[in-house]
Amino acid sequence: MLSSQRLGGMEEAKLYKPIDGLQGPCKSPDHDLEHRKKMPCVQAIGQCYPDYQFTPETFEKLYCSDKFPYDEKLKDWVRKLVHQSGIDTIPSSINPEQFEKEAIPYDPSIPVDEHNLYRRAKDPWCPTTHERSLVWEKFAPKLTIGAAKDVIREWGGDPMTITHVITNTSSGTHMPGLDLAVVDALGLKNVRQRICVDNTGCYGSFSALTVAQAFCAAEPDAVVLVTCTEVCSVHINKHSKDRSEILGNIIFGDGATSAILSAGKKGDWQMSPIRMVTAPPSTRDYVSVKLTDQGYLLYLSKYLAPCLHTAVKPMWRDMLKDALGVKDSHDCDWAVHPGGKAVINVFHSEDLEVDLSKEDLEPSWDSLRHHGNLAAPSILLVVKACLERTAQTEKDKVFVIGFGPGMVIKYYGLTRKE
Numbered sequence: 001m002l003s004s005q006r007l008g009g010m011e012e013a014k015l016y017k018p019i020d021g022l023q024g025p026c027k028s029p030d031h032d033l034e035h036r037k038k039m040p041c042v043q044a045i046g047q048c049y050p051d052y053q054f055t056p057e058t059f060e061k062l063y064c065s066d067k068f069p070y071d072e073k074l075k076d077w078v079r080k081l082v083h084q085s086g087i088d089t090i091p092s093s094i095n096p097e098q099f100e101k102e103a104i105p106y107d108p109s110i111p112v113d114e115h116n117l118y119r120r121a122k123d124p125w126c127p128t129t130h131e132r133s134l135v136w137e138k139f140a141p142k143l144t145i146g147a148a149k150d151v152i153r154e155w156g157g158d159p160m161t162i163t164h165v166i167t168n169t170s171s172g173t174h175m176p177g178l179d180l181a182v183v184d185a186l187g188l189k190n191v192r193q194r195i196c197v198d199n200t201g202c203y204g205s206f207s208a209l210t211v212a213q214a215f216c217a218a219e220p221d222a223v224v225l226v227t228c229t230e231v232c233s234v235h236i237n238k239h240s241k242d243r244s245e246i247l248g249n250i251i252f253g254d255g256a257t258s259a260i261l262s263a264g265k266k267g268d269w270q271m272s273p274i275r276m277v278t279a280p281p282s283t284r285d286y287v288s289v290k291l292t293d294q295g296y297l298l299y300l301s302k303y304l305a306p307c308l309h310t311a312v313k314p315m316w317r318d319m320l321k322d323a324l325g326v327k328d329s330h331d332c333d334w335a336v337h338p339g340g341k342a343v344i345n346v347f348h349s350e351d352l353e354v355d356l357s358k359e360d361l362e363p364s365w366d367s368l369r370h371h372g373n374l375a376a377p378s379i380l381l382v383v384k385a386c387l388e389r390t391a392q393t394e395k396d397k398v399f400v401i402g403f404g405p406g407m408v409i410k411y412y413g414l415t416r417k418e
Contacts, residue, residue: 022311025275025322032273039271040216040224041264041417045384046151047377048143049091049255052114054233054372056082059250062099067125068238077243082250086341086365090253090372092233093139094118114139117234123294125238132234132295136172139254141181144169144229147256147377148182151225155260159186162260164215164224165194168208168376170201170289171230171252171296178229192219201287202339203404204228204376205257206412210274212261220263228376229256235295248298251340253372257380269387269398270417272323276410277315283307283407305342307407313352323413324397329354332413333395335382336361337402338368363389387414 028035059082062068064075095115103124104110110120112127112134121127144167152159165188167178177196182188193215200207205228212224232252240246264270279286286301312319320326334356336347344364347356358365363385367378374381379402386398398414 021280022277022315024277025319027273027275035217035273038217038220039213039273040222040261041268041270042383042387042414043157043260043262043264043268044151044155045380045387046147046149046154046258047255047381047384048146048150048258049371050093050139050143052092052095054090054092054096054253055088056085058096058099062236063246063250067099067103070241074241074246078246078250081247084341085251086344086368087251087372088369090233090251091255091374093135093143093231093254094233118236126294129291129293129295133172133174135234136231137174139231140169140172140174140229141178141185143231143254143256144178144182144227145185147227147229147258148186148225151258151260152186157223157260159188160190161223162188162225163190163192163219163222164212165191166197166208166211166215166224166226167195168197168200168204168226168228169230170199170204170375171232171235173198178227182225182227188225199289200376201289201404202337202373202375202378203402203408203410205379206274206402206410208376209259209261209271209412212259213271213274216261216263222262224261225258226261227256227258228380230254230375230377232298232375235298237292237294237297239294240297242299244299244301245297247300247340251300251373252298253374255371255374255377257374257377257384259380264417266417268417269414272413272415274410274412275319275322276408277311279307279311279407279409284405286407287403287405289405300340304339304407305346308343308403308409309346309349309352311407311409312346312401316352316354319401319411320399320413323399323411324415326397329356331395332397332399333386333390333393334361334364335379335386335398335400336364337379338364338371338382339373339378339403341368343403344368383414
């Protein structure tokens, strides 16, 4: 029998009251130790990028030209932003040469592609959501498949032993999803389950890996392939005049990362359970993505970094102890999501008392410098770099922390399996 409950019948007084303060991390009081023993190991991490790149000069030429309806004050702000962002290059599926040419008189018979997406738009330099989606649908599967092939090569195992496939993206959508694109392209014939874990933004890899952890805990012989993919270059919007929206347009790039997870053996990098901390409802729009008639609107609030600082300050010691069993920040390497210059600088703040140098966070700074913020794929690039440099740092523990829409903070640890 169908429920008779309708929204119009709900009384305001009976609605649940929003939670004040931080919520989490939450874990089972009785089974956490048992659960930890079932956590998988990261066997390999892969990556794939498109052929083009945006530079600070690319954005300056576009945003500070007559192509965009910005006044001189806003143009000056953009110039300062792009040259002080800490970003040298951002991978792009879009050929930036089109920004140096004149707009093409609108002709719907001209096919949309990466060379003319913005030039051929009816509203000059601002294509429709459908036109943007056509380019996304071309490159998202290619990047996902490329990253999947790369991680299988790095892993060196038999792809026919892969039992589960998990894909993640937040920059576009298409059904069937990227999971089937991977299975079809790689000819994976023994996949028991495949699932798309989409629309989770910058903490997308944490969400996908959480599902992978669950599969591995439930099926000890599971071998899980995880991919995270974004094609953000299709969402540049000349009508974005809010500085938080412009920042979202400029900082995000294109690419895919991937990982293979399984039970592993002694000496492999074993994960701790992924934990989640949620900030109060007042922060829900600090990081957001909204669908518009001109693509996705990517929004990064100026309050993001201060919020992250406020949330992490009273909790980072407990997070380290929970994830790795240590209390000192120098007992492990740190993989911090390269969400932007202000975000990484949070962890250099003297007030935070984490006492991390630029060298300590070099993997995060290097990822930001060469890739910008790839959203979900980014943190796996940093994790890969951290794992590769443990021979130099002589540390056998890595603490991984990221954040995303919500405002939500997620973290986990990596340590050598005993």
